[in-house]
Amino acid sequence: MTDTTRPNSDPDGVARSATSPFDQPTERIPTTDDDLGLLPTEQIPTYATGSTSDRGPFASDVTPTEELRTADSYDRELASALAASTAAPAVVPPAPQAATPRGTLDLGLLVLRVAVGALMLAHGLQKLFGLWGGPGLDGFEMFLVDAGFQQARILAYAGAVGEVVGGVLLIVGLLTPLAAAGLLALVINAWCVRQAAAPGLQWFAPDGPELEALLAAMLVAIILAGPGRFSLEGRRKWATRPHVGSFLALVLGVAGGVCLWIFLNGVNPLV
Numbered sequence: 001m002t003d004t005t006r007p008n009s010d011p012d013g014v015a016r017s018a019t020s021p022f023d024q025p026t027e028r029i030p031t032t033d034d035d036l037g038l039l040p041t042e043q044i045p046t047y048a049t050g051s052t053s054d055r056g057p058f059a060s061d062v063t064p065t066e067e068l069r070t071a072d073s074y075d076r077e078l079a080s081a082l083a084a085s086t087a088a089p090a091v092v093p094p095a096p097q098a099a100t101p102r103g104t105l106d107l108g109l110l111v112l113r114v115a116v117g118a119l120m121l122a123h124g125l126q127k128l129f130g131l132w133g134g135p136g137l138d139g140f141e142m143f144l145v146d147a148g149f150q151q152a153r154i155l156a157y158a159g160a161v162g163e164v165v166g167g168v169l170l171i172v173g174l175l176t177p178l179a180a181a182g183l184l185a186l187v188i189n190a191w192c193v194r195q196a197a198a199p200g201l202q203w204f205a206p207d208g209p210e211l212e213a214l215l216a217a218m219l220v221a222i223i224l225a226g227p228g229r230f231s232l233e234g235r236r237k238w239a240t241r242p243h244v245g246s247f248l249a250l251v252l253g254v255a256g257g258v259c260l261w262i263f264l265n266g267v268n269p270l271v
Contacts, residue, residue: 102229102240109228110173116218117170120183124163127156147193150264159186170222173231176239177223177246181253184219187212188257195269223250 126134135143137156144152144159162182169179194209195202202208226242233239238246261269 106228106230106234106240109222109225110230112218113170113173113176113222113227113231116180116183116215116222117167119167119215120163120170121167124160124165124167127160128164147196148265148267155264162186173227173239174233176227176231176233177242177249180219180222181249181256184216184223184250184253185257185260187216187219188254189261189265191216192261192265192267192269196267199271201270219253220250223253 122132123134125131127140128137130136130139137160140160141152141156144155149155163186166179166183166186169175170183191209191212194207194212198207203213204210223246224242226239226246227233229235229240231239
């Protein structure tokens with residue numbers, strides 16, 4: 001290694017030492033570990049299972065990863081995994097369903113109920129009190145006798161009161177399937193009376209059962225569709241979404257009307 005320091009002269013010829021940093025002697029390149037001040041890079045720390053003092057300089061920073069887990073630890077982990085796999089699944093409640101838009105359906109059911117209920121109420125008041133030129137109870141009883149009914153007095157009271165009560169329940173929308181089913185039984189017998197009054201199958205009024213058939217169809221529609229929201233029972237589920245209960249009410253109404261005609265009259269209305 002040569003010394004690069006050389007004298008420098010100023011214009012006066014006086015020799016001066018170099019002041020440039022590039023004119024300083026080149027530093028010696030470190031060649032040993034002592035020069036670097038570090039541990040040897042080839043020294044690999046060892047991990048022992050003994051005491052902390054026997055583990056070398058990295059004992060306080062490194063945990064022993066080479067220790068084998070015992071059989072008890074495996075048993076505990078296996079038991080935990082089995083318990084998790086056999087645990088009962090959590091029950092998640094279903095999300096609440098949004099209300100289905102019904103449009104003008106409830107308004108249409110209200111009009112249908114009020115129209116049929118008002119008509120049946122008026123006929124019941126005619127039979128019960130003789131209003132609006134009605135026959136009254138006595139006249140209604142004689143009509144049933146002429147039509148061939150047994151127990152005409154009881155049927156006169158039951159029919160007149162049934163039309164009044166059923167008509168009111170339809171108007172307000174209370175116990176709608178049962179009220180409509182009771183009125184349907186009465187209308188079925190009125191259809192049979194009208195049909196049996198003349199031989200052969202009749203239809204058009206005033207001799208045919210045109211009005212009775214129309215009333216029966218409207219009552220069936222009310223039973224199957226429900227009263228709608230514009231009623232006293234409008235908040236009940238079956239009032240807006242009828243299901244099996246409405247079908248059973250329809251079966252009861254039809255069966256009641258047919259049985260009433262068969263057991264208390266017995267005439268074939270189609271002959």
